[in-house]
Amino acid sequence: NAGVTQTPKFQVLKTGQSMTLQCAQDMNHNSMYWYRQDPGMGLRLIYYSASEGTTDKGEVPNGYNVSRLNKREFSLRLESAAPSQTSVYFCASSMSQGSYGYTFGSGTRLTVV
Amino acid sequence: AQSVTQLGSHVSVSEGALVLLRCNYSSSVPPYLFWYVQYPNQGLQLLLKYTSAATLVKGINGFEAEFKKSETSFHLTKPSAHMSDAAEYFCAVTIIQGAQKLVFGQGTRLTINP
Numbered sequence: 001n002a003g004v005t006q007t008p009k010f011q012v013l014k015t016g017q018s019m020t021l022q023c024a025q026d027m028n029h030n031s032m033y034w035y036r037q038d039p040g041m042g043l044r045l046i047y048y049s050a051s052e053g054t055t056d057k058g059e060v061p062n063g064y065n066v067s068r069l070n071k072r073e074f075s076l077r078l079e080s081a082a083p084s085q086t087s088v089y090f091c092a093s094s095m096s097q098g099s100y101g102y103t104f105g106s107g108t109r110l111t112v113v
Numbered sequence: 114a115q116s117v118t119q120l121g122s123h124v125s126v127s128e129g130a131l132v133l134l135r136c137n138y139s140s141s142v143p144p145y146l147f148w149y150v151q152y153p154n155q156g157l158q159l160l161l162k163y164t165s166a167a168t169l170v171k172g173i174n175g176f177e178a179e180f181k182k183s184e185t186s187f188h189l190t191k192p193s194a195h196m197s198d199a200a201e202y203f204c205a206v207t208i209i210q211g212a213q214k215l216v217f218g219q220g221t222r223l224t225i226n227p
Contacts, residue, residue: 033214033215035217040122040219040220042119042217042219043203043217044217045214045215090157092215101159101205101215102157102215104149104158107156
């Protein structure tokens with residue numbers, strides 16, 4: 001099925017460990033995004049990639065890095081996980097400009113202990 | 114910069130009653146506005162969107178929203194709530210300048226009472 005695929009769906013990390021969240025879309029979208037969702041705070045943008053080869057910081061980029069590997073894939077890396085990064089992470093994609101809105105993945109639930 | 118405020122983090126209605134979820138936005142340029150729904154342990158699904166055409170927008174599952182520029186509002190309504198409407202709802206705004214970045218409200222959790 002067409003859409004946005006995120007892996008893994010669940011992950012538990014110890015403080016200080018690193019990991020990469022993977023995201024791939026097969027809709028030929030130009031733009032891709034990483035959000036985190038925390039109770040009572042909605043979704044906050046971590047990083048985005050307006051097009052292949054570009055990445056920019058969002059609202060809450062500290063502690064994260066991203067790589068736009070190609071047009072389909074956009075990964076999020078936590079170099080040294082902290083308990084404050086316990087959250088649900090969503091990847092999304094969209095056409096570069098226009099009124100299309102986003103297509104979201106099903107999320108990665110990350111717990112840092 | 115644009116922003117969104119959703120009034121009420123929790124809304125509870127009886128089955129068959131009117132659903133009204135409030136959203137106010139702030140934007141220096143004409144916005145595009147969206148409502149998303151999130152069912153438990155799932156991602157976000159687009160309910161409807163306003164893209165500067167008709168101010169009354171109809172979406173899926175019987176929901177609709179009206180864009181009111183004078184009130185900077187985009188409230189979501191449904192005439193008769195169903196148990197399956199229980200979910201979290203997010204209002205979001207974007208402007209079409211540069212990268213299309215959606216800014217989300219805090220979310221409203223809708224509970225339906227039998």
